[in-house]
Amino acid sequence: FVNGWVDALCLIRYKALSTMMVGNMLAFGPAMVSFVTAEQAGTTSSLPNPLFYVLLLLHFMLGVSTCRILERRYGWSGKHFAPLVMAWIVLHDLLESSSYDFLPKRWSALRLAPVFGFQNSMTLKKGFGTLPWCTTSYVTTMAFGSTDLVLDRCSMTVQEWRKLVTAFIMFTFMILGTVGGAAYNALAPERVQELEI
Numbered sequence: 758f759v760n761g762w763v764d765a766l767c768l769i770r771y772k773a774l775s776t777m778m779v780g781n782m783l784a785f786g787p788a789m790v791s792f793v794t795a796e797q798a799g800t801t802s803s804l805p806n807p808l809f810y811v812l813l814l815l816h817f818m819l820g821v822s823t824c825r826i827l828e829r830r831y832g833w834s835g836k837h838f839a840p841l842v843m844a845w846i847v848l849h850d851l852l853e854s855s856s857y858d859f860l861p862k863r864w865s866a867l868r869l870a871p872v873f874g875f876q877n878s879m880t881l882k883k884g885f886g887t888l889p890w891c892t893t894s895y896v897t898t899m900a901f902g903s904t905d906l907v908l909d910r911c912s913m914t915v916q917e918w919r920k921l922v923t924a925f926i927m928f929t930f931m932i933l934g935t936v937g938g939a940a941y942n943a944l945a946p947e948r949v950q951e952l953e954i
Contacts, residue, residue, distance in 0.1 A: 761934020762941075763873070767866055769942050772805055775869035776877065778814055785810040805863060816867050820874020838879050845872040898924040 760776045767775045774780040789807040827833040849868050902921030906913060913921070 758930040758934040758937070760873075761931040761936075762938035763869070763934075765935040765938030766942055767869065769939065771863045771866035773810065773813055773863070773866050775813070775817075775866050776873040778817055781810045781813050809864065809867075812867055813870050816870035817874040820871030821878045822874075823871065824875045824878040835879055838875055842872050842876055845875075895924040895927045899928060 764774045764776050767773060768780075773784065784805075785807055788805055788810060792807050824833075824838065827837070846869070849865070849872075852868070853862075853865050898920055902913070902917060902924065905917065906921070
């Protein structure tokens, strides 16, 4: 839910995703082509500078690496990381809403990427054993599972049921989070105008 909420807001506000790097890697291609062709034509690109996506990816990786160092060298676990993640997000929001935020608004997404690198690292290696957002693999698992459920006349192993239910839960809460984040953004239009670049 939280990742859906955050990514909906990040996509609306920053035209990027702070928790999922695949979307940023895909956005890099068109941004790079637009940047190069606009420069050759002597105009400006309507897409973000491709450097933005490279830095976003590197900031995310920095968060993952920092999490790993703290885990291996100092024995940190989820109980150490959870308060850090919450404090980081609150500080980001406070800074973004203050007059002391020196970054152009789109570039503020760079502050969020490391904390979600932390979160994803923590949930993948020590928590769920999977990333905390609905990936295409979950959608595929739902399709496979529901097809098998129909073809096998509701006969599935416990392990297959668990996979299907987990995929459905992740999908449902990701959708609820994205709708919630977009609804929040739509219901607080004065806040969006403050954040526009």
